Amino acid sequence: MIEVKNITKTYGQGDSETKALEGISFTVKDGEFVAIMGPSGSGKSTLMHILGCLDTPTSGTYLLDGQDVSKFSDNELSEIRSQKIGFVFQSFNLLPRTTVMRNVLLPLVYSTLPEREYEPRAKAALLAAGFPADRWYHKSNELSGGQIQRVAIARSLINNPSVIMADEPTGNLDSKTGDIVMGTFQRLNEEKGSTIILITHEPDIAIHADRIIHIKDGVIIEDKKNIARKIIPKHIANDNT
Amino acid sequence: MTIHNLYRETISALLSNKSRSGLTVLGIVIGIASVIIMLAVGTGASNSITSSVSGLGSNLLTVSPGASRGPGSQVSGAAGSSQSLTRADATAIAGLSGVEDVSPEVNSQQQVVAKSANTNVSVVGAVSIYPIVHDVTMQEGSFITDKNVNSLMRVVVLGPTVRDDLFGVGAEAIGQTVRIDNQNYTITGITAAKGGSGFQNPDDTVYIPLSTAQEMITGNQYVSSISVEAANSNDLTAVTDSITALLMKRHGITDASKKDFNILNQASLSSTLSSITTILTYLLAAIASISLLVGGIGIMNMMLTTVTERTKEIGLRKAIGAKRRDISMQFLAEAVALTVTGGIVGVAIGYGVATIITWTGLLTTSVTAYSIILAVGVSLAIGLIFGYFPARRAAALNPIEALRYE
Numbered sequence: 001m002i003e004v005k006n007i008t009k010t011y012g013q014g015d016s017e018t019k020a021l022e023g024i025s026f027t028v029k030d031g032e033f034v035a036i037m038g039p040s041g042s043g044k045s046t047l048m049h050i051l052g053c054l055d056t057p058t059s060g061t062y063l064l065d066g067q068d069v070s071k072f073s074d075n076e077l078s079e080i081r082s083q084k085i086g087f088v089f090q091s092f093n094l095l096p097r098t099t100v101m102r103n104v105l106l107p108l109v110y111s112t113l114p115e116r117e118y119e120p121r122a123k124a125a126l127l128a129a130g131f132p133a134d135r136w137y138h139k140s141n142e143l144s145g146g147q148i149q150r151v152a153i154a155r156s157l158i159n160n161p162s163v164i165m166a167d168e169p170t171g172n173l174d175s176k177t178g179d180i181v182m183g184t185f186q187r188l189n190e191e192k193g194s195t196i197i198l199i200t201h202e203p204d205i206a207i208h209a210d211r212i213i214h215i216k217d218g219v220i221i222e223d224k225k226n227i228a229r230k231i232i233p234k235h236i237a238n239d240n241t
Numbered sequence: 242m243t244i245h246n247l248y249r250e251t252i253s254a255l256l257s258n259k260s261r262s263g264l265t266v267l268g269i270v271i272g273i274a275s276v277i278i279m280l281a282v283g284t285g286a287s288n289s290i291t292s293s294v295s296g297l298g299s300n301l302l303t304v305s306p307g308a309s310r311g312p313g314s315q316v317s318g319a320a321g322s323s324q325s326l327t328r329a330d331a332t333a334i335a336g337l338s339g340v341e342d343v344s345p346e347v348n349s350q351q352q353v354v355a356k357s358a359n360t361n362v363s364v365v366g367a368v369s370i371y372p373i374v375h376d377v378t379m380q381e382g383s384f385i386t387d388k389n390v391n392s393l394m395r396v397v398v399l400g401p402t403v404r405d406d407l408f409g410v411g412a413e414a415i416g417q418t419v420r421i422d423n424q425n426y427t428i429t430g431i432t433a434a435k436g437g438s439g440f441q442n443p444d445d446t447v448y449i450p451l452s453t454a455q456e457m458i459t460g461n462q463y464v465s466s467i468s469v470e471a472a473n474s475n476d477l478t479a480v481t482d483s484i485t486a487l488l489m490k491r492h493g494i495t496d497a498s499k500k501d502f503n504i505l506n507q508a509s510l511s512s513t514l515s516s517i518t519t520i521l522t523y524l525l526a527a528i529a530s531i532s533l534l535v536g537g538i539g540i541m542n543m544m545l546t547t548v549t550e551r552t553k554e555i556g557l558r559k560a561i562g563a564k565r566r567d568i569s570m571q572f573l574a575e576a577v578a579l580t581v582t583g584g585i586v587g588v589a590i591g592y593g594v595a596t597i598i599t600w601t602g603l604l605t606t607s608v609t610a611y612s613i614i615l616a617v618g619v620s621l622a623i624g625l626i627f628g629y630f631p632a633r634r635a636a637a638l639n640p641i642e643a644l645r646y647e
Binding site: 049052054055074075078079081082083087089091093095096097098102106107109110111115155159 | 242243245246250253257553554556557558559560561562563564565566567640641644
């Protein structure tokens with residue numbers, strides 16, 4: 001559950017002061033699949049950083065599962081990210097020359113979970129992300145683009161986060177692979193009830209979500225249910241080649 | 242992050258760039274190995290000097306003539322050039338308390354001639370107490386006796402090297418004659434091999450009765466030196482003082498600065514020599530440690546490059562929950578792993594080279610546990626010092642900017 005109240009973010013001071021966010025408020029309930037859409041410079045990245053606990057707002061409150069994280073220190077934010085946030089980045093960000101298994105369990109290294117639970121958790125996350133079991137111990141640089149993003153999705157699932165932040169997850173993929181990734185998000189949202197926040201500038205990608213928040217110049221200009229939702233057929237979502 | 246995970250992350254990070262890690266480690270290996278070798282060579286040299294000095298007799302004081310000085314002259318001659326010591330002085334010294342044995346000696350260098358061979362050796366005019374004072378033992382026959390000395394007998398005791406040179410290795414020599422300074426001497430004994438020492442090789446020496454040496458070789462009543470063995474090594478200073486007082490009185494000298502003899506203390510000689518070699522050892526080690534410093538800078542350089550190259554990885558790690566401390570620990574662990582690996586390999590190579598030096602017979606080197614602990618400790622410290630700055634830089638990266646870094 002995410003509750004954002006009147007959030008602002010200002011960079012710089014005095015004359016060079018720029019306002020990235022000018023009072024943003026919304027709520028995301030558990031199990032929602034929300035797209036935050038806006039052109040570059042709209043403030044959507046800044047919002048993503050705040051929602052992902054990578055940064056704190058200049059003013060306003062951010063309640064994540066009822067906890068106000070808007071005034072947290074660096075280390076407290078790290079801990080919150082470790083417990084409640086899963087990230088899927090545009091540029092995958094897998095460790096090269098490292099196995100799929102190790103990449104997926106990496107977030108657990110910074111958690112308090114005992115080591116014997118690492119692999120069972122990683123296997124469950126890989127299965128949920130639809131990653132083929134015969135490649136669990138392959139190196140990350142031996143995978144196809146779709147498989148790499150499935151590893152990244154599995155990594156975001158491993159700590160059972162409250163919310164998955166997907167930052168332009170299809171930006172570096174062709175449209176067929178993009179469909180596979182979006183289908184996987186839809187399946188996770190539907191089957192596991194995962195809360196997903198998708199940040200994108202492409203309307204074609206945003207239409208996969210069930211709610212779209214439009215941002216421009218640091219304010220929400222539209223926040224409504226996506227009536228024309230595009231559903232990816234299961235057979236495409238499960239294509240794990 | 243648990244130690245086990247830290248270890249895994251460190252190993253996989255270092256192995257992902259084997260050649261670079263290897264080259265960086267090489268700098269530390271060379272530094273540590275050269276420090277170990279220098280310390281081993283220095284310690285070995287120090288040990289050999291100390292043992293050769295103490296081989297001369299540990300409670301030993303050597304009284305030798307001082308610089309000669311003509312009556313009224315202010316010009317000193319070379320030390321030992323004056324003839325001031327006599328057997329009577331030796332007898333008087335023997336009466337002092339704290340003195341165990343006194344051995345007056347005459348030293349000269351002479352050609353010793355046998356039937357078919359000759360050799361130039363040190364000829365010592367000795368009395369019967371000589372073997373006790375100088376730790377000389379007999380291989381066969383007997384040493385110079387009191388009777389030999391009292392009746393000016395022309396007998397000689399050969400060192401084993403002299404016997405080997407004149408008669409062949411291990412040949413029977415007792416009863417045969419050799420000529421020294423155109424006089425025939427009968428061989429009565431062979432000393433046991435003692436091994437070379439720094440100053441005088443006792444194996445390459447012959448011994449004749451003191452009285453005979455004074456009569457036949459030097460032609461006067463003076464002695465070259467008087468060796469005094471103190472009863473107790475703690476009394477050496479007191480004994481030195483009482484000998485000085487006695488000899489000044491006997492020689493009619495009142496001003497201590499004009500005394501015509503010197504007293505050399507073997508213990509102080511050996512401690513002076515070993516302190517010099519210790520200083521030299523540390524000097525060598527200091528020079529060798531410059532290469533360690535260079536190696537450490539190499540580590541820092543590589544770690545800084547690594548931090549820049551892995552900015553994105555650091556951003557990712559922070560995004561998925563790594564704290565500042567986790568990141569700095571990881572980079573510090575990588576630096577320490579490199580230097581400690583280098584330290585261990587360096588110790589192994591240093592130990593190997595020191596063993597080879599010993600094996601070639603140039604010098605008996607000695608690798609001490611202290612130098613190994615020092616080397617490993619220093620390499621650990623280098624890792625921490627030179628890894629600290631890159632690790633701090635990595636930990637301070639902002640995750641948002643680090644993730645954006647291309």
